[in-house]
Amino acid sequence: MSQKRNIFEEVGEQKASTPTPQGGMIDQGRGGARRGIRAWLMVLFAMVVVMVVVGGLTRLTDSGLSITEWRPVTGAIPPLSEADWQAEFDKYKQIDQWAIDNQWMELADFKEIYWWEWGHRQIGRVIGLVWALGFFGFLLARQIPTGWTGRLLFIGGLGGLQGAVGWWMVASGVTSGEGVTTVASYRLATHLGLAFLILGYIAWFIMLLSRPERDLMQARRQKEAKLWGLSTGLLHLAGVQILLGALVAGIDAGRSFTDWPLMMGQFFPPEAFSISPLWKNFFENPGLVQFIHRMVGYLLFAFAIVVFLRGRKSAHGATRAAFAAAFIALSAQVVLGIYTVVTAAPWNVAIVHQVFAILVFTLILRARFLSGYPIVTSIRGA
Template sequence: MAKRAIFEEVGTSERKAVATGGIDAARKGDRLAVRLWLGILFALVVVMIAVGGMTRLTDSGLSITEWRPVTGAIPPLSQADWEAEFELYRQIPEYQLQNRGMTMAEFKVIYWWEWGHRQLGRFIGLVWAVGFLGLLLTKRIPPGWTGRLLGLGALGGLQGAIGWWMVASGLTGTMLDVASYRLATHLGLAFVILGLIAWFMLSMARPASDLLQARRLSETRFMTWGAVLVGAVLFQIIWGALVAGIDAGRNYIDWPLMAGGLTPPGMWEMAPWWRNLFENDGTVQFFHRLWGYVLFALVIWAAMAARRSPNRKTKIAFTAVAHMTFLQILLGIVTVMYSSPWYLAIVHQFGAVVLLVLAIRARHRAKYPLAQSVRTA
């Protein structure tokens, strides 16, 4: 054997490298498994948002008048079952005041949309439960993540309850649709869940040690900007749900004016005044437009500020938000000017998904800057 220097460490460096590499490899595998599961949930929630949008656009949301979390998964299997479901629908205001004379064939169309929406919700809950329990029992959830992943399931359960709270608002009185503020709550929570999944996936894409090191280089100013943009986008999405809830997007189809004026006629005609913010189609659409302009200004300002970041990928992330915001505004204008046909409305809604995820990514980049070479700085 070759002689060693008197102060040379003996046999430690190689063993440490092997041990550390083994631990990192194991953790990397755990994070990949969680990320794949979250990716499936993310895709399902995006589909759920689209199906929910179609359910609203086809006026199908009130076709099932009972909330049966377990037995409701079984659709009508006989003509007698269909008659019973149709009879329940005939008792609510939407049928009596709007759809009187509807045929069984027409009822089946709206029934299947709502049944599919609820069934997809059950399937998402099943995917979460099987994935979470599987990862938990095999001890593949990284340290510190159990509570956060459990919280996703709790929010999913809450979303189901809010869904029924929303539907219940349209079953009595003279309501022809669900209450718009309940619809906004339901859609808003869906986007919150989607945003959390996106944030978790971004974090799971990198080793914990990498995130810890990157956190020391976080840019507080741009983290704040990122938070502002995420909040502003969510607010616009919720206001968009109010627009959808009262079909406000199908009136006042001129732009940039509304019925030839800067503001719609009768903007504050309801009493008390605050009802106009939820029930007056002109007022609701006006503020949705107005906040779109405010959001665009905020996004441009944030993108200009982010140009001072020393991290190239952080700059790119904020610039991407600006580009998507511009595209989303164009989609909104076209959707309104064509009186919100379902295909444009769904594309506009999907644009909101992309915009929110990009805003979340921008904040994540600011909080955990990606490593870069001197050449790309």
């Protein structure tokens, strides 16, 4: 039986015992430390970018073969005495790169290239440590949101695989008596491609964690399927172009033909199929490799125009802006690529070209994300 209300009681007044309605049921059990994990992933993303840049500089300084062994743990300690340095130098003298290209080197010269490769590997170790501390820290604190444990573990697995692929790449150049002075270009492309795959997953997870689960579920209903498909295709084509760029870098093809838009005065480079067997030309012939890189670059730019024009028709302002930013960055990358060719790819220009590739890839990925999870703006907000 209900109690009588006091005639002096305020209409809006509620008793302290009245339960407060609970909201956000979609996020119940899914919370966790989303902001903390997002910040941790942003640190990992920045470190992987640094790793890619240092790796590029290591290649441009011909330092990648200076450490001839793979010691994941003990290799973290550099030579500490002159005897240790001499022992490392003696190991380097046993490979073809020293015998063919670098017999002029003294110990001081060897130290310079050694520090580049050691620094590159050390950054990899630090990334692994940061991942492990973050993952197991959040796991033990039970702060990983529902459904995210496998995703975060997957990133760690890719990082471990990257270390193995890195040694697989280096091992292709640590030879004696075979006349090989560099790493295999296709292994270099695999190594760089996996780095971009790691960057892509980390960036995607950061974007997912930047918004509440309920917001993402509502945004999916506004997904622009056509734009999502076009941006996915653009992302994949950009990935192919990045792999081709690694092939170009692996054989220094960017310094072989320095005229543009022609190649030695003609559209198709001379002696494009001079290597036997035929298939090797697609990996080792500087003219053919650079030609393919150029043609795919033109195709990528043309396709980017189509995607950009379609992106302008999006009903969401943030999505339109994201596609515009991706197109501007890609256009700048095309110009930078041409400049890299005509200047014979000096190390400072080449590394900027590589950094821009990361920027373009990330911006395309962001545009794709916003086409799938658009930020809905009210008419007043717009």
